[in-house]
Amino acid sequence: MGTAVRRIRASSFLMLALVTAAACSPGTLPSTPSLVTVGGGGARYNGTITTRRLPGGNFTIVEGVQSLSLSLTVRGTDQINGRLEAGGSTASLTGTLTGNLASGSFQATLLISTPAQQGGTAITCEGRGDVSGTLSGLNLVFNAPSVTYGNCPGLTTTSQGQAVAVSPIPGSTPNRANVVISILGGTRVARGTCASGLPGFPFTVEIAETNGINVTLDPTFIAEERHGGGSTTTSTVDMPFTDLAGGTRRTYDVCSLTAGTYQAFFTGTDGAGNRITTASPVVTFG
Amino acid sequence: MMRPSAILVFLVCLVIVPSRVHAQIDDTTWGITGGISPQWSIPGDWLAELFDATSLDVKGPEFRVGVIRGTTNGGEWGVSLIHKRLSKESEFEIEGTHNTLRVVADDAEMIGVEVHRFFPFARTGRVQIGVNLGGGIAQLRGFVSGVQVGPTSTNFALPFPEAFVVAGNEIDWLPLGRAELGAATLIGERLKIRVSGGFNMPGFQIVSLSFSYLLGQDR
Numbered sequence: 001m002g003t004a005v006r007r008i009r010a011s012s013f014l015m016l017a018l019v020t021a022a023a024c025s026p027g028t029l030p031s032t033p034s035l036v037t038v039g040g041g042g043a044r045y046n047g048t049i050t051t052r053r054l055p056g057g058n059f060t061i062v063e064g065v066q067s068l069s070l071s072l073t074v075r076g077t078d079q080i081n082g083r084l085e086a087g088g089s090t091a092s093l094t095g096t097l098t099g100n101l102a103s104g105s106f107q108a109t110l111l112i113s114t115p116a117q118q119g120g121t122a123i124t125c126e127g128r129g130d131v132s133g134t135l136s137g138l139n140l141v142f143n144a145p146s147v148t149y150g151n152c153p154g155l156t157t158t159s160q161g162q163a164v165a166v167s168p169i170p171g172s173t174p175n176r177a178n179v180v181i182s183i184l185g186g187t188r189v190a191r192g193t194c195a196s197g198l199p200g201f202p203f204t205v206e207i208a209e210t211n212g213i214n215v216t217l218d219p220t221f222i223a224e225e226r227h228g229g230g231s232t233t234t235s236t237v238d239m240p241f242t243d244l245a246g247g248t249r250r251t252y253d254v255c256s257l258t259a260g261t262y263q264a265f266f267t268g269t270d271g272a273g274n275r276i277t278t279a280s281p282v283v284t285f286g
Numbered sequence: 287m288m289r290p291s292a293i294l295v296f297l298v299c300l301v302i303v304p305s306r307v308h309a310q311i312d313d314t315t316w317g318i319t320g321g322i323s324p325q326w327s328i329p330g331d332w333l334a335e336l337f338d339a340t341s342l343d344v345k346g347p348e349f350r351v352g353v354i355r356g357t358t359n360g361g362e363w364g365v366s367l368i369h370k371r372l373s374k375e376s377e378f379e380i381e382g383t384h385n386t387l388r389v390v391a392d393d394a395e396m397i398g399v400e401v402h403r404f405f406p407f408a409r410t411g412r413v414q415i416g417v418n419l420g421g422g423i424a425q426l427r428g429f430v431s432g433v434q435v436g437p438t439s440t441n442f443a444l445p446f447p448e449a450f451v452v453a454g455n456e457i458d459w460l461p462l463g464r465a466e467l468g469a470a471t472l473i474g475e476r477l478k479i480r481v482s483g484g485f486n487m488p489g490f491q492i493v494s495l496s497f498s499y500l501l502g503q504d505r
Contacts, residue, residue: 195433195441219452220384225438238382238452240432240442253441262438 042073042170043101045140047163049086054146057154059116059125062087068161070140071170072101073210075182079281080106083171083178086161088115092278093131094180096187101165104135109263110144111277116152125152126277129159138165177213177246177270181280182206184251189285194255201256201285205264208249215244215276217268227260239266246271259286315502316355317476319364321495323348326370328489336488337378338453340386344376344489350400354498358472361416362498363403368424368462370396380432382452387432387442394446398424400462404470404480412472418482420464426457463487466494476500 049068053061066087073081074097082093095108108131116125127149133142140163149155172178183189184204194200209215221239226232241250254262262283268276327345334342349369356362372391380387400422406414430449432442444451447458468482480496 194439196439219454223438227437236384237434237440238385238387240387240444240452241448242451243448251443253443254438255441256438258437 043165044167045070045163049161054156059155125149178211212246214271222265317500319354321350323491323494326489326491339378342378346371346373394428396424414470418466422462
């Protein structure tokens with residue numbers, strides 16, 4: 001009987017010790033939040049962006065430091081897609097990633113809608129620029145040395161941003177479609193055979209809506225190509241499908257007969273009436 | 287696939303083979319029908335404008351099954367389920383705003399409903415000569431490939447109705463129409479075999495083979 005009691009007491013002490021140890025572990029103490037980790041499929045960053053207008057044109061924008069919210073998603077192994085909000089500006093970011101979100105760098109295309117004024121009249125300027133950035137631990141730094149606005153002649157800006165990861169889960173925008181363009185199999189395309197049977201560089205472009213909101217794509221899209229080290233050629237291509245249902249994805253196959261690069265730009269309108277502009281990553285073949 | 291000449295020989299044999307006299311169903315009665323067109327096609331660029339196409343080379347087989355109401359010695363009308371498959375050699379080109387989209391049928395078909403009426407206007411022995419008129423509607427289903435050719439070609443896998451989007455149209459439904467000249471022969475007391483040819487929207491067919499089987503009581 002006495003032995004049994006001693007065993008029960010010993011077991012009770014052991015259980016109490018285990019419970020106490022678990023309660024006091026660093027990850028569960030109320031005053032010690034879990035560390036935000038990045039490096040997986042995405043992250044949400046908060047920080048600041050500094051925008052300056054370069055001389056030229058008669059459009060005015062809000063310059064200086066503004067708060068920044070950026071959500072990044074990794075697609076495939078080497079592609080990133082981001083959505084950026086700063087002040088009244090919204091932007092998409094599509095590019096290639098070297099390394100990972102915890103330690104890497106990226107090259108991307110920024111497509112931004114920025115509120116501007118011209119002679120007292122409000123206008124939304126649509127800009128485009130190249131962005132390069134680095135990722136180290138929780139920190140993200142990027143630089144867009146030249147963003148030009150096609151519908152606002154003369155307006156060119158430069159932007160620098162820095163942000164810290166606040167969540168491994170990219171943020172969502174409940175009333176806005178998120179159209180993501182990616183290249184199945186990666187952005188570096190090896191020589192293969194086109195559907196016509198000719199040797200070339202075949203790859204597949206995927207257009208996905210990830211926020212559950214229907215999108216009507218415009219009837220044309222822009223394809224930018226560079227072949228044989230020559231200059232970039234821009235062509236307007238008819239879009240054979242315009243309906244992109246929320247949460248669905250569609251693909252098309254591309255095949256270039258010669259080495260070079262390819263990038264496609266799409267526009268459309270989502271079910272909430274928002275204008276959508278997005279681009280594919282730059283595809284390099286050869 | 288049965289060649290047209292073979293079908294004609296078959297029809298002639300049916301006509302000339304002696305047969306016993308059977309009781310016939312002279313009261314209008316219900317029956318079943320079925321048929322096959324080995325190939326319908328759209329000759330040349332006929333109807334191309336209807337689809338905003340610059341060229342049109344579409345063909346394929348057709349299958350029909352349905353119910354009829356008629357008599358052995360008279361005509362018939364009926365309602366049929368129509369299935370027109372587009373052969374994989376079917377191609378057409380749609381002129382868009384900036385590019386030409388060459389559309390190749392991968393797995394495209396039309397499924398619809400058609401009402402027809404066969405009007406016999408001449409009779410010799412067990413053979414009726416007449417016209418078969420019909421109309422209905424079919425849904426475009428399945429998938430096609432839309433190819434934009436250039437130094438960099440793009441190939442879109444499209445639902446069949448979206449093949450016409452670059453021209454500003456999305457065609458989900460297509461009217462069906464039929465105007466054929468045909469000859470029907472009575473086999474036994476209930477079965478009629480009809481060979482016909484002519485217009486079969488959206489194209490023409492050289493030969494179509496149908497059967498009608500009446501279910502009514504003998505007299």
